Amino acid sequence: MSTTAVRHWKRCAILRLCLLVLAGAFIAAALRGEAQGQTQGTSRNCVSCHESFVYRGEFPSSVHGNNGCSSCHTIRNIARHTSGEERPLLINCGSCHGQIAEDFKKDAHYLHQSFQCQDCHRNIHALKKNSENPKVAVARGCIACHSSEAYIDLGHTAPVLRGNNDSATCSDCHGVHNTPSFHIGESASVERARAYYTARCKTCHGSAELVARNKLRPNIVESYEESYHGKVQRVGYPAQVAGCPDCHGGHNILPREDTRSPVHPGNLAATCGQCHRGAHPRFANYEAHPDYHDFKGKIALDITYLFMVGLLASVFIFFGIHTLLWWRRAYWQECEKGDREEPESTLIPGCDEVPHVRRFTSRDRVMHVLLIISFLTLVMTGMPLKYSGAVWARQLFRLLGGVETAGVLHRTAAAILWALFLYTCWLSYKFLFPKGEGVKGWVGRLFGPDSLFFNLKDWEDIKGMFRWFFNRGPVPKFDRWTYWEKFDFFAVFWGMTAIGVSGLILWFPEASSYIMPGWLVGVAYVVHSEEALLAALFIFIMHFFHNHLVPGKFPLEPNIFTGCYSLTQLRKERPSEYERIMAEGRLESMKCEYPGVWTELFAAAFGLGSLFIGLALTFLILWAIFLA
Amino acid sequence: MCNIPKAVIVLILLFFATACVSEKPVDEVPGELPATGLFRMVKAEAESVVLINTMSDIECMDHRIPGSLCLPCEEVGEKLGRLARDKEAPVVFYCESERCYRSCLAAAEARKLGYQRVYTLKGGIVAWKEAGYGTESPDRIPRQDVYSIRPAEAGSWLAKRQNILILDIRPREVFSQGRIRGAVNIPMHELHRRYGDIPQNQRICVVDQNGSQSFLAASYLVRKGFGDVVRLLGGMDRWEQYQAGSKSGDKT
Numbered sequence: 001m002s003t004t005a006v007r008h009w010k011r012c013a014i015l016r017l018c019l020l021v022l023a024g025a026f027i028a029a030a031l032r033g034e035a036q037g038q039t040q041g042t043s044r045n046c047v048s049c050h051e052s053f054v055y056r057g058e059f060p061s062s063v064h065g066n067n068g069c070s071s072c073h074t075i076r077n078i079a080r081h082t083s084g085e086e087r088p089l090l091i092n093c094g095s096c097h098g099q100i101a102e103d104f105k106k107d108a109h110y111l112h113q114s115f116q117c118q119d120c121h122r123n124i125h126a127l128k129k130n131s132e133n134p135k136v137a138v139a140r141g142c143i144a145c146h147s148s149e150a151y152i153d154l155g156h157t158a159p160v161l162r163g164n165n166d167s168a169t170c171s172d173c174h175g176v177h178n179t180p181s182f183h184i185g186e187s188a189s190v191e192r193a194r195a196y197y198t199a200r201c202k203t204c205h206g207s208a209e210l211v212a213r214n215k216l217r218p219n220i221v222e223s224y225e226e227s228y229h230g231k232v233q234r235v236g237y238p239a240q241v242a243g244c245p246d247c248h249g250g251h252n253i254l255p256r257e258d259t260r261s262p263v264h265p266g267n268l269a270a271t272c273g274q275c276h277r278g279a280h281p282r283f284a285n286y287e288a289h290p291d292y293h294d295f296k297g298k299i300a301l302d303i304t305y306l307f308m309v310g311l312l313a314s315v316f317i318f319f320g321i322h323t324l325l326w327w328r329r330a331y332w333q334e335c336e337k338g339d340r341e342e343p344e345s346t347l348i349p350g351c352d353e354v355p356h357v358r359r360f361t362s363r364d365r366v367m368h369v370l371l372i373i374s375f376l377t378l379v380m381t382g383m384p385l386k387y388s389g390a391v392w393a394r395q396l397f398r399l400l401g402g403v404e405t406a407g408v409l410h411r412t413a414a415a416i417l418w419a420l421f422l423y424t425c426w427l428s429y430k431f432l433f434p435k436g437e438g439v440k441g442w443v444g445r446l447f448g449p450d451s452l453f454f455n456l457k458d459w460e461d462i463k464g465m466f467r468w469f470f471n472r473g474p475v476p477k478f479d480r481w482t483y484w485e486k487f488d489f490f491a492v493f494w495g496m497t498a499i500g501v502s503g504l505i506l507w508f509p510e511a512s513s514y515i516m517p518g519w520l521v522g523v524a525y526v527v528h529s530e531e532a533l534l535a536a537l538f539i540f541i542m543h544f545f546h547n548h549l550v551p552g553k554f555p556l557e558p559n560i561f562t563g564c565y566s567l568t569q570l571r572k573e574r575p576s577e578y579e580r581i582m583a584e585g586r587l588e589s590m591k592c593e594y595p596g597v598w599t600e601l602f603a604a605a606f607g608l609g610s611l612f613i614g615l616a617l618t619f620l621i622l623w624a625i626f627l628a
Numbered sequence: 629m630c631n632i633p634k635a636v637i638v639l640i641l642l643f644f645a646t647a648c649v650s651e652k653p654v655d656e657v658p659g660e661l662p663a664t665g666l667f668r669m670v671k672a673e674a675e676s677v678v679l680i681n682t683m684s685d686i687e688c689m690d691h692r693i694p695g696s697l698c699l700p701c702e703e704v705g706e707k708l709g710r711l712a713r714d715k716e717a718p719v720v721f722y723c724e725s726e727r728c729y730r731s732c733l734a735a736a737e738a739r740k741l742g743y744q745r746v747y748t749l750k751g752g753i754v755a756w757k758e759a760g761y762g763t764e765s766p767d768r769i770p771r772q773d774v775y776s777i778r779p780a781e782a783g784s785w786l787a788k789r790q791n792i793l794i795l796d797i798r799p800r801e802v803f804s805q806g807r808i809r810g811a812v813n814i815p816m817h818e819l820h821r822r823y824g825d826i827p828q829n830q831r832i833c834v835v836d837q838n839g840s841q842s843f844l845a846a847s848y849l850v851r852k853g854f855g856d857v858v859r860l861l862g863g864m865d866r867w868e869q870y871q872a873g874s875k876s877g878d879k880t
Contacts, residue, residue, distance in 0.1 A: 111754050113843055114691035114763065119771035144773040145843070147781075147861070184840065 058126035093117045100177045108181030135160045135169035142170040154252040166210050173200045191239035198243035223289035231388035237403040247271055278510045285518030304523045308530035319542045325469035330551040356564040358592040368560050371420055372610050377413035379536045379617055381406040386529050387624035414503055421496045449479040458483040479576040484546045495535045502528035540614040561603030562595035660750045663759035666720060678712040678719045682730040684817035686848050689767040693756055700817035701734040708738055715743050722749035774846040776861040779870035793830045797845050798837050816841055823852050831856040839863040
C-alpha cells in the first residue's frame with residue numbers, strides 16, 4: 001500500500017471512530033434522557049387530552065411541577081384509560097409526604113370529619129410556594145371554617161398578624177397535621193386536653209430567649225410548677241388542678257391589664273370560681289405563680305422562704321454535727337469497751353432478778369403508735385407532691401391509689417395528728433395544773449425533772465455531751481428526759497403550729513382567705529412544705545439515730561412500744577432519775593411485768609417496719625434533693 | 629424471734645395494701661367488636677360477613693369501611709332482609725359516633741328480626757381509623773369553607789329576624805322533642821332525597837346534635853349549589869348550654 005493510501009485509511013478510520021463515539025454518546029444520552037424525561041413525556045401526553053389551562057399552564061410552575069402526572073395518578077392500562085374505561089388509582093400523597101400522612105392518621109380532622117389532603121390544600125395543580133408568612137397562612141386556612149373573632153382578633157394570633165413570629169398561630173398549639181381532639185365523642189377528655197395544652201404553653205413560655213425578646217415575665221413556667229396546681233399537674237394528675245388555659249383562657253388570652261382577660265383582677269374571682277366553690281376577691285388575691293427568689297411582688301413569700309431555709313439549715317447544721325460527733329464517740333467507746341460492765345445482779349442487793357420498770361404508760365404507747373402511723377402517712381402522701389418532678393413521685397402516688405386517695409389519706413392523717421396535738425395540750429395543762437393543787441407550784445413543775453420543758457440542766461447536759469464527744473468528760477447524768485427528747489417533743493408543738501395551721505389554711509383556702517389575704521395562702525404553702533421537710537428529715541435521721549440507731553440500742557429501742565425497760569438500762573441511761581427513784585423509794589410502784597412475747601413481737605415488727613419506711617422515705621427525699 | 633423479718637414484711641405489705649386500689653375490670657358489651665376484631669373477622673370470613681354502615685347515605689358514600697353496605701339505622705327493619713339473606717351469617721353494624729348509638733339501634737332491630745350473629749363496632753368508624761385501617765369513598769363530597777357560628781351569634785341573628793333558615797338534620801323523633809324556634813327538619817338520612825325542598829335564596833344554618841354531622845351536610849349542600857351555608861358550632865348540645873346560660877343570666 002502506498003503511503004498516501006495508508007494516510008487516507010488512517011484519516012478515515014479516525015473519522016469513523018469519532019462518528020462511532022459520537023453516535024454511541026448520542027444513543028446513551030438519548031436513553032438516559034428518555035429515562036429522565038419519562039415523566040415529562042407522560043405529562044406531555046396527558047395534556048394532549050387534559051388540556052385545560054390548569055394542567056398546561058399552571059401545573060408546570062406549581063410546587064409539584066417537577067413531577068409528572070404519573071407521580072400521583074397511576075394508570076394501569078393507558079389504552080383502557082384513554083378509551084374511558086379505567087380511572088386512575090386513588091392518589092396517595094403519603095408516598096412522598098410519608099411522615100405527614102402518618103401524623104394525619106391521628107388528626108381530628110381525619111378521624112372525625114374524614115378530611116383528606118385536598119380539603120385544605122385545594123387547587124393542588126396550581127399550588128404555588130407561598131410567599132406569605134407561613135404562620136399567617138396557617139391562620140388564614142383555619143379561619144375559613146373556624147370562626148375568627150376569638151381566634152384572630154384577640155390573643156396570640158393578633159401579634160402574628162402584626163408580624164411577631166414569636167407569638168403563636170393556630171398550629172403552634174393545635175398542631176398542623178396532628179391536631180388532637182379532646183372535646184369530641186366519648187373519648188373527650190378534659191384531663192388530656194389540659195395536660196396537652198399546658199405542655200404547649202410551656203414550650204414557648206419556658207424558652208428564656210423568647211421570653212426575654214418579648215419582655216414577658218421570666219420564670220412563669222417554673223413558678224407555676226412551684227405552685228400546688230403545677231405540682232399536681234406535673235406528677236400526672238391534671239384533672240384535679242388548673243392548667244394554663246383554665247385561668248388564662250383558651251383563645252382570648254390577653255394580658256391581665258386587659259379588662260376582658262380572665263386573669264384581670266376584676267375577673268379573677270369568677271375565673272377561680274370555676275373550680276373553687278365560694279371563691280371571692282380576697283381569695284383570688286392568691287399568687288398563682290409564686291417566685292421565691294425575685295424579691296418582687298409579694299416580698300413576704302421571699303422572706304418566708306429565706307426564713308424557712310435558714311431554719312432548716314440551722315437545725316440540720318447543729319444536729320448534723322451533734323449526730324456525727326456522737327456517732328464517732330459512741331463507736332470509739334464501743335471499740336475501747338472491754339468487759340468493764342458491772343454484773344447486773346449487783347443492782348439490788350439480795351435480789352437476783354433484774355426488775356423491769358415502766359417508762360411509758362399504755363396511753364403514751366398508743367399515742368406514739370398513732371403518731372407514727374399519721375406521720376408516715378403524711379410524709380408518704382405529701383412528699384411526692386413536694387418533689388413532683390422526681391422519678392419516684394409518680395410511682396408512689398400510683399401505689400397510694402392516685403393523688404385523690406393520697407389527698408384523703410393526708411387529710412385523715414392530719415386530723416389524727418391534730419387530735420393527738422390537742423390531747424397533748426390537755427395533758428400538759430393537767431400536768432401543770434393538777435387537780436387539787438391548781439396553779440400553786442406550776443413553775444416548779446414546768447422546770448422540774450419530770451417536765452418536758454427545757455431547763456438549765458439541759459444547757460449543762462448539752463455542754464457535757466460535747467465534752468464527752470471530744471473525750472473530755474463522762475456522759476452527763478441525764479434525768480427522765482434528755483434535751484434531744486425535749487427537742488423532739490417541742491418539735492411537735494412547734495411543727496404543729498407551723499405545719500398544722502398552714503395545713504388548715506391550705507385545706508380550706510376559700511374560707512381562710514376571709515380572715516387573711518389570699519396571698520398568705522402562698523406563704524402558708526411555703527411554711528407547710530419546708531417545715532414538713534424539716535420534720536421528716538429530723539425524725540428520720542436525728543430522732544432515729546438518738547433513740548434507735550445509736551450503738552447499744554441498734555436497731556430498735558422498743559420501750560416506747562413495750563412501755564418497760566430493765567432497771568439496768570434506766571440506771572445506765574438516766575442515772576439522775578434512777579437516783580431520784582431510789583431516794584424517793586418509788587421503785588416498787590414503778591415495777592412492771594415483762595411485756596410478753598406478743599408485745600415484743602409487735603414492737604419489733606411495727607418499730608422496724610416504721611424505721612424501714614422512714615429510712616426509705618429519707619432516701620427518696622435526698623435523692624430528689626441532690627440527684628434530681 | 630425468727631418470725632420478726634416475716635412480720636416486718638407482712639406489716640409493710642399491709643401498710644401499702646391499704647392504699648392499693650384494684651383495677652376495675654373493663655365491661656365487655658356482648659356482641660361488641662373492637663376494630664382489630666372486626667378486621668380479623670372480615671379477613672377470615674370475607675364472603676359471609678355483612679358489614680353495614682348505619683349512617684346516612686351521604687356519609688356512607690363519603691367514607692366507609694371498604695366493602696360496607698349503606699343502610700341508615702332508620703331503614704334497617706324495612707331493608708335488612710334484602711341485604712342479608714342468611715340469618716346465620718355475621719352482620720356487623722357501625723356508625724360514626726363513638727357512642728355507637730345508631731349501630732346499637734340497628735343491632736337491636738336485627739336481633740328482633742332473627743339474625744343470630746349480630747355485632748356492633750366498638751367506637752365506630754373513628755376507632756377503625758384510629759387502629760390504622762383505611763376507608764373507601766365511592767362518592768366523596770369535597771369539604772367546603774363552611775363557617776361555624778357560635779350559639780350566641782346564631783341567637784342574635786334569630787333575634788334580629790334575619791333571613792336565615794335553621795335546618796335541623798337530627799332524626800325526626802329527636803327533633804320533635806325540642807328544637808330551635810322556626811327550625812325545619814330534614815333528617816340527615818333523607819337529605820340526599822329532599823335537599824330540593826330547601827329554598828335557595830336564604831342563608832342556611834345546619835344544626836345537628838353535637839356538631840359532628842353538620843359540616844358534611846353543609847359541604848353537601850354547597851356541592852348541590854347552595855351558596856350561603858353555615859353550621860352551628862357544637863350543635864344542639866351547645867345551643868342548649870347557651871340557652872341555659874343566658875336564662876341564668878350568665879353568658880360567659
